[in-house]
Each structure stands twice: as C-alpha cells, then as structure tokens.
Amino acid sequence: MTGSPVTGRTLKRSVPRGATLSPGRRSVNLFMGALITLGTVIVVAPLIWIFVYLIAQGAASLSLNFFTRIPAPVGEAGGGYLNAITGSLIMLAIAGLIGVVVGVAGGIFLAEFPRHPFMPTIRMISDVLSGIPAIVVGLVVYSLVVVTFGYSGFAGGLALGLLMIPIVVRTSEEVLKLVPLAVREAGMALGLPQWRVILSIVLPAATSGIVTGVMLALARVAGEAAPLLFTAFGNNLLNLDPRRAMSALPQQIFVDATSGSDSNITLAKAGSLVLIVLIFLASLAARRATRQKR
C-alpha cells in the first residue's frame, strides 16, 4: 500500500530552502514530528519488552521435559506441558473444522450470492459476532453443551470454532471477490453450472488467500484461554479423548501463572514463550503468503 504519489520521501523538504517560515511554525512542525516519533516508540516498546522478558525468564526452563512431561503433582517441581500442547492441537483441529466449513460457506454465500435477500443480514451478524467477547462465547457453549455433556475437548473446540467463523467469513469473502468476474463468465460460457464454476474455478483460484485467512484465525484463537475456562476446563493428565476435559496452552498458562507456586510460574513463562513464538510464526507465514500472492 504505497499507492499515494506523495510520500515523505519526495517532499522531505516541504518548504523550499530560502523560503521564509516563521520560527513558530517551524518549531511546532519539529515538535510534532518528535512527538509522533516518540509516540511510535512507546507503542512498539511493550512488544519488545514482553519478548525480551519472556526469553530472559522462560527460555531457561525450555527443556525436553517441557514438551514430553505432564504437569508435576502439586508441591513438586518439574513437569511439562505435554497435556496442554496435545490439548491445544486437538481443540484447534476441531475448531478449524467448524471454522472452515461454516466460515468458507459463509464467505461463498456473501461473495457469490450478493442478491440473495438474506445476504445483508448474514453479513451484518457475522460482523457483529466478530466483536462478541470470547468469554461470552464460553458461557454460550457452556449452557449449550457442557450443561448436558460435561466439560470436554469438543466443547472447547466448539467455542474456539465459533470465534473463528466471523474471521474466516470475512477473509474468504474478500478473497473470493478478488477473483475476476471474467473468470466466472468464462466458466459459464463453457456451459458449466454455477456450482461447478464456484467449486472448480473460483474456489481453487482463491485457495491460498483462504488458507491465509484460516491460519490467521487459528493463530488468533490459539491464544484464547477465556472461552476454554468453562468448556474444556483443563486437565492435568494427558488426555487425547475429546469427550473428556482437556487442557490447552493458554489455559494452562493462566492456571499456572495465577497458582502462586514458583515452579509453576516459571513453567507458565516458558509456555508463554512457546505460545507467542508459534503465533508469531503462524502470522508471519500467513503474511508471507499474502505478500507473494499480490
């Protein structure tokens, strides 16, 4: 996005040398420039601080144990996050399935059936859903699923999936609309029905963009602990069965960070480092993919 013809570069000296500029205007200009730069430094500083802090405090306890052990019993040091890592993977798989099926279908609906009477409603509700606090989604899934079936990985995955839907709808709609109309017309001119045009021509052309959107959505919900508190609940034992309570990385971090036990807090810091690196890598990869595409 550097479309504008006037950038700071071409007009670096906005007032030509020799022109008179009152000292007042000149100093206001310099002062505001300095203030803006300072503001930017303040905005970026916390991110660097968090990263350095987590490396300094958490990297030391990232041993093989962290990835291969489950949390130690109360009062004992050591242990790892194997249960949380597997739990996160399983619940993200469930969430991804829900998010992709409903989200991409919603995106196709908004992009390909723009004259359908339900179109404005679905777009508006999808937009509004993207702003619902994650903890409220957790409450909804609690009374929808947990009240009847108990805490489970399925419930946690469902909560995360519901959070993914609006993000996937939005990105897949935008990407599908980038596919030129001429491509669709070409397909129809060959005598293909609309569903073949969409599934065999439009969707494949938009696949990489949709994958990017799904990755970003997964990265976003991978860090959510709030909706899991009353759905997946957490489990200190290794559990691969999504019908029972499960742990997830952010949720285990929350429990350990607020536990008051020093060894658990160290583990939480190591877990935060792992989580943040994974999320950054995923969004970096997604960003790379989009940039190459355009």
Add this chain to the structure above:
Amino acid sequence: MTTPLSVPERPSSPKRPSPNSRGDGVFRNLILGLSLIIIAVFVLSIYLLAKDSLPAIREFGLGFLTQTVWNPVTQKFGAASMIAGTLITSFAALVISVPLALASAIFVAEYAPKWLANPVSYLVELLAAVPSVVYGLWALFALKPIIQNFQLSLYTSNPDLVTRCATLRGEGRSSFACFFMPEAPVGLGLTLAIVVLTIMILPYTASVARDVIRLVPGDQREAMYALGATKWEVISRAILPFARAGITGGVILALGRALGETLAVAMVIGNVPELAKTIWGSTATMASMIANQFGDAQAQLHRSSIIELGLLLFFVSVVVNYSARLIIVRLTPKGIQ
C-alpha cells in the same frame, strides 16, 4: 475494496431447467444452510444467555444495574460496580491509547521511509497477536513490581497524607488527595489494569488509522503542500480531517475490544466486586468477574447473575460493533471505500 460482484443470474424457465444449471439449487441451499448457522449462533446465544439469566432478572430487575452489592453469601447481586469498572478501565485505556495509536499510524504512513515503515507496522500488528494471558502474565510479573515500587515511594514521601487518608477511610470518607494515595502498596488494581488494557487495544486503532491515512488521496496532500504548509500542518489540516471517519470507526472497534477483554484484566485488577476507592484500588470488570467466579458459582442465583453479566456484555458489544461498522460505512468520504 472491490465493488460487489453480481453474478448474472441466467434466465431459466420454470418448466424445463436448462441443462447447465443442474445442481445449482442443491448447491445454493447447501451454502445457504451452512451460512444460516451464523444467524443460528447469534439467535441461540441470545436465547441461551437470556434463559439462564432469567432467575436473576426476575429477582433483581433493573436494580441489577444500579446496586453495587455483590455478595454470594447473602445472595444479593448488583452489577453496578462491575459496570463502572468496565467503563472506567475501557474509557481510560481509550483516552491514553488513541493519541499513541494515531502517532504510530501517522509515523508509519507519513514520516517513516519504507524500510522502517514496514517493520514498524508489522510490529504493531504483532501486538494484536499477543494472547491475553501473555499480557496478563507480563503485567503480573514485570509491571506489577514497578507499580508497587512507585506506590511505596508515594508512601514514604508523604507519611502525613497516608495517616490522614487512613483516618478518613476509617470514617468512610475520602478527599481529593487521598484519591491518589494507594490503600496498600499491592500493585494490583485499577491503574495496572488500565495500563495493560491501553497496550492491548493500541493495535486496533493504530492499524485502522494507518489504513485510512494511507487512503487519503495524494492530491489532498499536494494541494496543502503547494500552499506552503509544513508537514504537521498538512497532517493536521488535510489528512486527519479526511481520515476522521475511519479513525472514529477504529476507535470504537478498540472500545469493543476493551469492554470485553477478560483474562489480562482478570489477572491484574484484583477482582473485588466493589467500586475502586482510589485510582490504584482493586475493583472488577464484568468480564473479569465472569472469568473469576463462574467456575465456583454453585447457587443458582449466583450463576444466573454471572450469566446476566454475560448477556449485558453481549448486548453492549453488539451495539458498539454495529455502530463502528455503521460509522465506517456512512462517514467514509466517497471514493475511498
């Protein structure tokens, strides 16, 4: 943005569907059915939250919004202090974060050369990707000691005020100066929550503002420069007024985030269901209260009151998000959709 495409609907006679639209009806209904899940989720959410909070609504009525007593022992629940906590933290965070976010957006779009602008805007986007728990953990173990030290230095430098405030509080009163004097140097509380929230919502305003500032037409800048304006005059009089609709939308989106932010706030605000007595004091927000008490709530009325908090949050975020979209769509000058 691309303009909405309209796929021409082929004329099909009702009697004999043309051979090349075979299967279209099935496909359309399948897609429509899956899309209707989105509406179903929305309606179901309202129904379930409303159904579960009915006991609390029946018991407390509108008093739920105005009463500050939240006591699981006596089964009296009023959300006023949590509503106040949510509003205070969110708006304070908004007031601090908007100028900073604008500064970073202007820096990226107008000041920085390209080699610097891309990394900076990427870093700002990463700020949005940091999970809430990680912010909470950082605030709890890196920021809290700093705030504690500051509170201690307030204590040691104003011993007279400390004793005066203690007596005033004993009588249930307060004064303007005491409002800034911590009750105890614990670190946790309103101020720490506001600081964390400020950092967390920065990227939302910043990235929307950056995008709309970049969309301001070059002519707009050139015309102002041609009048001999300095860079700051161009920014403040030609660019920001042009971009204000988009910026307002971004600010409201950030407000929506702040209102619903849960775990980072829950970890640092203290979670006491009462109004903060000082700017440092412990209090709670609606979201932090849900996270903190729902798991332990056994009594039906307690549980139902917490779900009513969720229902309130749901409606507030629907209204906030809807108006943000409305503002972005309506107020954006034509041509920079």
